[in-house]
Amino acid sequence: MLGRLTVRARESYEEHRDFFLLALLFATFRFMTLLLFEPGGYILDWSGYYIPGASFVQFSDWGYYPIVHYWMEYPPLFPWLSVVIYRLSLFLPLWREQQLWYDLLLGSALLLFEIGNFTLIYAIAIKLRGREGAVRCAWLYAGLFFPLMTLLFWFENFSLFFLLLGVYMILARRPVWGGLAAGLGFMVKLVPAFIAPVALRVFPKMPQKVAYVLAAVCMVLFIALPFLATNATFFLTPYLYQGSTGPWETVWALLDGYYSGGETTPVEIRFDPTNIAVSFHESAFPYGIVAAAFGVVYLFLYTRRIDWKDDMKAVAFCGLSIGLFLIFSKGYSPQWIVNLLPFIVLLLPDLRGVVYSILLMGANVLEFPVAMVLLAEHPWLFMVAVILRTVLLVLVTAEFVLFLFPSSKVKRALGMALTSVVLLIFLGGAPVAALALRDYSTERYAENAYAETLDHLTGEPEGGVIFTDQSLYQQLYAFLVRKHGLYLVEANEALPNVLRDLAARHRTLYVVYAGSEDDERSNPAVEGWLNQNSFPVGVQWLGNTRLTTYSTPISGLRDQPLQATFASQIELSAWAFDPGPLAPADVLRVSLSWRSLYPTETDYTVFVHLVDQDERVWGQHDSPPVGGSRLTSSWQPGEEIIDNHGLALARDIPPGEYRLAVGLYDPATGERLTAVTAGEALPTDRVLVGPVLITGRES
Numbered sequence: 001m002l003g004r005l006t007v008r009a010r011e012s013y014e015e016h017r018d019f020f021l022l023a024l025l026f027a028t029f030r031f032m033t034l035l036l037f038e039p040g041g042y043i044l045d046w047s048g049y050y051i052p053g054a055s056f057v058q059f060s061d062w063g064y065y066p067i068v069h070y071w072m073e074y075p076p077l078f079p080w081l082s083v084v085i086y087r088l089s090l091f092l093p094l095w096r097e098q099q100l101w102y103d104l105l106l107g108s109a110l111l112l113f114e115i116g117n118f119t120l121i122y123a124i125a126i127k128l129r130g131r132e133g134a135v136r137c138a139w140l141y142a143g144l145f146f147p148l149m150t151l152l153f154w155f156e157n158f159s160l161f162f163l164l165l166g167v168y169m170i171l172a173r174r175p176v177w178g179g180l181a182a183g184l185g186f187m188v189k190l191v192p193a194f195i196a197p198v199a200l201r202v203f204p205k206m207p208q209k210v211a212y213v214l215a216a217v218c219m220v221l222f223i224a225l226p227f228l229a230t231n232a233t234f235f236l237t238p239y240l241y242q243g244s245t246g247p248w249e250t251v252w253a254l255l256d257g258y259y260s261g262g263e264t265t266p267v268e269i270r271f272d273p274t275n276i277a278v279s280f281h282e283s284a285f286p287y288g289i290v291a292a293a294f295g296v297v298y299l300f301l302y303t304r305r306i307d308w309k310d311d312m313k314a315v316a317f318c319g320l321s322i323g324l325f326l327i328f329s330k331g332y333s334p335q336w337i338v339n340l341l342p343f344i345v346l347l348l349p350d351l352r353g354v355v356y357s358i359l360l361m362g363a364n365v366l367e368f369p370v371a372m373v374l375l376a377e378h379p380w381l382f383m384v385a386v387i388l389r390t391v392l393l394v395l396v397t398a399e400f401v402l403f404l405f406p407s408s409k410v411k412r413a414l415g416m417a418l419t420s421v422v423l424l425i426f427l428g429g430a431p432v433a434a435l436a437l438r439d440y441s442t443e444r445y446a447e448n449a450y451a452e453t454l455d456h457l458t459g460e461p462e463g464g465v466i467f468t469d470q471s472l473y474q475q476l477y478a479f480l481v482r483k484h485g486l487y488l489v490e491a492n493e494a495l496p497n498v499l500r501d502l503a504a505r506h507r508t509l510y511v512v513y514a515g516s517e518d519d520e521r522s523n524p525a526v527e528g529w530l531n532q533n534s535f536p537v538g539v540q541w542l543g544n545t546r547l548t549t550y551s552t553p554i555s556g557l558r559d560q561p562l563q564a565t566f567a568s569q570i571e572l573s574a575w576a577f578d579p580g581p582l583a584p585a586d587v588l589r590v591s592l593s594w595r596s597l598y599p600t601e602t603d604y605t606v607f608v609h610l611v612d613q614d615e616r617v618w619g620q621h622d623s624p625p626v627g628g629s630r631l632t633s634s635w636q637p638g639e640e641i642i643d644n645h646g647l648a649l650a651r652d653i654p655p656g657e658y659r660l661a662v663g664l665y666d667p668a669t670g671e672r673l674t675a676v677t678a679g680e681a682l683p684t685d686r687v688l689v690g691p692v693l694i695t696g697r698e699s
Contacts, residue, residue, distance in 0.1 A: 015131075016122075016131070018135045019122050019134070019135055019138055022135070022138055022139055022142060023115070023118060023119065023122075023138075025142075026115070026118055026142045027111070027115050030111055030114060030115075030148060030151060031108070031111060033148060033151075033152065034104065034107040034108070034111060034151065034152060035104065037152065038152065038153075039149050039152045039153045040153075040369060043369045043370070043373055043374060044369045044373050055267060056070070056072065056079065056082075056083075056267050056270075057082050057083050057085075057086035057102070058086070059267075060083050060086060060087060064271075065080075065083060066079035066080060066083060067079065067080075067227045067230070067231065067234050067235055067237075068227070068230050068231060068234070069231075069271060070234065070267075070270040070271045071233070071234040071237040071241075071270050071273065071276055072234075072237060072238075072270070073237060073238055073241045073242075073264060073265075074188075074189065074238055075186065075187045075188060075189065075190075075238055076187060076223065076224075076227055076235070077158075077184070077187045077188045077223065078155050078158060078159075078188055078189075081106075081109065081158075082106060085102065085105045085106045085109060086102050086106075088105060089101040089102040089105050107151065107152065110151055110155060110157050110158055111151060113157050113158050113160075113161040114147065114151050114157040114161075116161045116164075116165070117141075117147070117157060117160050117161050117164055117342070118138065118141060118142065120161070120164040120165060120167075120168050121137055121138060121141050121164065121342050121345060121346065122134050122135075122137065122138045123168055124164065124167060124168050124171060124315065124346055125137035125138070125345075125346055125349075127171050127172075127311050128311055128312055128315060128346060129349070133349065136349050137345050137346055137349050140345045140349055140353070140354065140357075141341070141342060141345045144341055144345075144357060144361070145361055146334075146335075146337055146338055146341060146361050146364065147338050147341065150335045150338050153335075154335040155188075156189075156335040156336065156338045156339065157338065158188055159185055159188040159189035159191055159192055159339075160338055160339055160342070161185075162181050162182070162184050162185025162188060162192040163185055163191060163192040163194075163195065163339060164342060165181040165185075166178050166181040166182050166185060166192055166195050166196075166199070167195060167314075167315060167318050169181055170195070170198060170199045170202050170203075170314060170318075171202075171311050171314065171315070173202075173203070173208075175199070175203050175208040175209070175211040175212035175215065176211050176212070176215045177215075178199050178212055178215070179199075179211065179212040179213065179214065179215025179216035179217075179218075179219070180215050180216070180219050182195070182196050182199070182212075182215075182216040182219075183215065183216040183217070183218070183219025183220045183222075183223075184219055184223075186216070186220055187219075187220060187223045187224070190238070191322070191325070191336075191339050193216075194318075194321045194322060194325055195318045195321060196212075196216065197302060197321070198308075198314055198317050198318050198321065199212050200212065200213075201302075201306070201308045201314075201317075202308045202309075202314050204308075204309075233273045233276070234273065237276055240276050241276055242330070244276070245262070245283075245330070245331065246258060246281050246282070246283025246285065246330075247283060247285055247287060247330045247331060248260070248261055248262040248263075248281075248330075248331040248332070249261050249262065249331060249332040249333065249367070249386060250329060250330065250331060250332045250386065250390070251386060251387065251390050252285055252287060252290055252330060253285075253331070253386075254383055254386060254387075255285060256283050256284065256285035258281050258283070259379035259382055259383060260281075260372065260379070260382070261333075261368065261372055262331050262333065287330050290328055290330070291328070291330075293328065294324060294325075294327075294328035297324060297328075298321070298324055301317075301320065301401070301404070302317075304404070304405070306404050312347070312403055313403055313404055315343065315346055315347065316343075316347055316400045316401075316403035316404055317400075317404060318343065319340065319343030319344075319346075319347060319397075319400045320397055320400040320401060320404070322339050322340050322343060323340060323343075323393055323396055323397030323400060324397060326339075326340060326393050327390065327393050327394060327397060332386075332389075334364040334365075334367060334368050337360055337361065337364055340360070340393075340396065341357055341360070341361075343400070344356055344357050344360075344396060345357070347399070347400060347403060348399060352399075352415075352418065355418065355422065356392065356395070356396050356399075356418070359388075359392050359421070359422075359425070360389065360392050360393075360396070363385050363388045363389040363392060364385075364389065366381070366384075366385040366388070367382060367385035367386060367389065370385075370436075371384075371385050374436075374440055374443075375436060375439055375440055375443065376443070377439075377442075377443050377446075378436075378439040378442075378443065380435075380439075381432070381435075381436050381439070384432065388421075388425075391421065392421070395414060395417055395418060395421070398410070398414055399414060402414070441478065441479070444478075445479055448475065448476075448479070449475075449543075449544065450472070450475065450476060450514075450542075450543065450544065450545055451543075452542040452543035452545075453476070453512065453542045453543065453545045453547060454476060454479050454480065456540070456542050456547065457480055457483075457484065457510060457547070458479070458480070458483065460508075460510070460549075461507075461508055461585075462483055462484060462506075462508070463484055463485070463506045463507065463508030463509055463510055464484065464485040464486075464487055464502050464505065464506035464508070464509045464510070465480060465484045465485065465486050465487070465509075465510045465512060466487050466489055466499075466502065466509060466510065466511045466512070466526060467486070467487065467488050467489070467512050468488075468489060468490065468491075468511075468513070468518055468519050468521070468522035468523045468526060469512075469514055469516045469518040469519050470488055470518065471516070472512060472514050472516070472545075473486065473488045476512070484510070485502075485505070485506060487502060489522065489526060490518075490521075490522045491521060491522040491524075491525035491526070495522075495525055495526070495529065496529060499526065499529050499530065499533070500533070502552075503530075503533065503534055503552040503553060504552070506552060507551065507552055507587075508537075508549065508550070508551055508552065508587070509530065509534065509549070509550045509552060510547055510548070510549055510550075511523070511526055511527055511530065511547070511548045511550070512545055512546075512547055513545060513546040513547075513548070514544060514545045514546075515544075515546075527548060527627060527629075528627075528629050530548075530550045530627070531626045531627030531628070531629045531644070532626055532629070532642070532644075533553065533644075534550040534551060534552050534553055534644065534646075535550060535551040535552070535553070535587070535589045535590070535591075535644040535645060535646035536548065536549070536550055536621070536623055536627040536644065536645065536646055537549040537550060537551050537587055537621065537646035537647070537648050538621065538646075538648065539623075548627075549646070549648075550646065551587040551589055551646035553589070560574060560575050560576065560577075560689065561573070561574050562574055562575055562677075562687070562689065563677065563678050564675050564676065564677040564687045565597070565675065565676050565677075566663065566664050566673040566674065566675050567673040567674055568597065568598070569596070569597055569598050569600050569673075570594055570595070570596060570597060570600070570604075570632065570635075570664065570673070571594065571595040571596075571597055572592060572593070572594060572662065572675075572687060573593045573594070573595050573640070574592075574593040575590065575591065575592050575593065575660075575662070575689055576590070576591040577589065577590045577591070577660070577689075577692065578692075580692060580693045580694070581693040581694065581695045582649060582692065582693070582694050582695070583649075583694070583695050583696075584649055584650065584651050584652065584653045584694070584696075585648075585649060585650075585651045586649050587646045587647065587648055587649070588610060588619060588646070588647040588649060588692065589644070589645075589646055590608050590621075590644070590645045590646075590647065590660065590662075591642060591643070591644050591645075592606070592608070592642075592643040592644075592645070592662065593640060593641070593642060593643075594625065594635075594640070594641040594643055595638065595639070595640050595641070596632075596635035596636060596637050596638065596639050596641075597637060598637060599635070599636075599637060600632055600633060600635070601633055602632065602633065602666055603624060603631040603632055603633050603667070604624075604625075604632045604664040604665065604666060604667075604673065605622055605623065605624055605664065605665055605666075605667045606622070606623060606624065606625055606643060606645070606662070606663075606664055607620065607621075607622045607661070607662070607663055607664070607665060607686075608620065608621050608622075608645045608647060608660060608661070608662050609647075609660065609661040609662075610647055610649070610658050610659075610660055610661075610692060611658060611659055611660075611661050612654075612656065612658055618649060618650050618653045618658065618694075619647035619648060619649045619650060619653070620647060621645040621646060621647050621648075623645065625641055625643045626641065626642075626643050626644070630643075632664075649694070653694055654694070654696070655694050655695050655696035656693075656694060657690070657691045657692070657693055657694075658690060658691065658692045658693075658694060659688045659689065659690035659691060659692065660688070660689045660690055660692060661686045661687070661688055662686060662687045662688075662689060663675060663685055663686035663687060672685035672686065673685065675687050
């Protein structure tokens with residue numbers, strides 16, 4: 001017995017060697033992917049199986065089970081398979097990622113069905129195209145992306161197995177096995193039952209038809225009766241739920257004014273049967289008319305004269321049924337496409353079929369996650385994806401119709417239509433990508449944690465923006481690089497040369513600080529150098545960042561000697577300023593030379609105000625000396641301090657002659673120090689210097 005089996009296995013291997021080799025790679029590739037990769041890539045992290053309410057399996061920890069204690073939107077086979085696998089996974093000690101063993105065991109179980117799908121496609125293709133054509137169909141399916149992706153996060157491969165098994169049993173003329181497959185598939189999802197009408201036409205004799213129906217009904221009742229007896233309401237949920245929801249992700253949803261995906265009732269409230277009929281959006285769309293149109297189209301095609309003995313036509317009508325369902329369905333989810341792809345592979349194993357497959361999968365990815373995640377606030381791309389996918393479904397379904405009713409004219413028309421779609425995608429791809437990138441950038445800008453800083457810098461004059469935190473540099477780069485030069489620097493021996501080069505390159509420098517460890521390490525050195533070698537204009541807190549603005553040095557400052565003493569402690573010995581004339585919105589650069597006469601314990605603030613004859617202030621800069629890096633309490637008698645200030649002039653400053661008011665005050669009390677100058681007999685609280693000339697035009 002064992003010897004005969006060994007010989008038979010060896011003969012089978014020799015006969016189907018190419019398929020066995022491909023199947024081995026197919027299974028290994030998918031298992032390793034299941035173990036090491038997650039779907040969603042960089043766009044969306046789907047850790048584990050992204051099934052709505054996936055945490056339902058954990059209710060079994062408290063003794064609660066699907067369909068018995070709470071409802072699910074799916075028939076019972078998959079929920080119960082998940083719960084059984086979850087209970088088995090608990091026998092393995094938890095890894096750091098608690099879902100590891102459950103996801104791996106569930107994925108492995110689904111992988112068995114996916115291997116079955118691969119095998120069934122080969123077996124069906126043998127009947128349609130012989131061994132050589134079957135190998136081609138097998139490797140075409142192995143190269144498709146979406147069946148692999150679906151294996152990693154959904155259970156569509158599970159129901160697809162029973163769909164393909166049902167097709168194979170129809171071609172093998174085995175009504176009982178075909179009926180059992182249809183019944184089992186119906187208890188996983190509704191789609192596998194769509195081929196039942198084909199079986200009733202392919203099986204020529206009434207006993208075969210009756211056997212098929214009885215086998216399907218008996219299998220459904222065998223699974224359903226225990227649940228009906230326990231909780232009939234929860235068992236009927238899939239049908240009640242579908243009837244209560246509005247359209248989603250279809251052209252019918254677009255016509256209904258809904259531009260997003262489907263939702264599901266939170267699993268925590270599914271213990272209450274009154275929560276079954278919950279719609280995730282208000283819908284006024286008359287879907288009953290669409291469903292009736294589907295019935296009319298389907299019955300029209302179903303009642304035509306077709307040679308049902310022709311296996312190719314039988315498979316084509318099965319594919320046609322799936323295509324019509326996807327076109328007329330109220331809702332759509334990206335994983336559903338795996339129900340159609342095998343029929344494209346079986347019926348169109350050529351360039352035409354590959355193009356259809358690539359375009360359909362591409363439309364799916366464009367729809368989700370690109371449009372629904374990257375551009376969630378801009379539904380136009382979602383609409384483009386839905387319309388493109390619908391057009392492709394119509395064309396593919398029409399291709400299947402051609403197998404039933406051949407027409408060279410229609411085939412040429414479909415070829416031209418497909419070519420037109422491809423050309424439209426290539427020609428329209430660039431502008432669509434540009435618009436998508438624009439809207440993507442708008443969304444990222446709106447949700448950026450540093451949007452206030454971006455708003456401010458976008459409105460500021462061109463300059464160099466200095467970062468000492470790499471993460472912040474990366475987050476803001478794309479939004480600022482078109483207007484400003486962006487530079488990431490760090491405190492090291494090369495820093496003075498780097499900053500000197502930037503000061504020579506830009507009239508204005510902005511230093512962004514967010515308080516990170518990198519900022520704390522390098523920012524003091526950066527601002528310390530700039531405080532001494534450029535002109536601080538101002539410091540602003542913009543949400544969660546501090547922005548310090550500097551005006552860089554220019555040659556030719558007008559140096560003016562001066563002798564003014566403040567509180568007999570500090571002397572202002574000279575000042576220098578831009579010779580001008582200056583224009584509105586310019587920065588007036590002022591350099592002050594201080595000398596300490598006696599030690600002081602108070603840290604005074606320097607003020608520099610540009611005033612007109614009526615004492616109105618048109619520009620000012622208040623700051624501790626040297627941007628706060630040389631506090632007056634640290635000055636030594638006789639020490640000379642060069643203190644630079646940048647005054648941002650008002651945009652509406654009138655042309656004319658102005659003066660600078662310079663002094664010091666105690667920031668704790670606001671009290672100014674008295675000043676005595678050689679030219680004034682009485683003490684004042686400031687020194688007036690100038691003149692400063694302002695023109696009437698912005699530079």
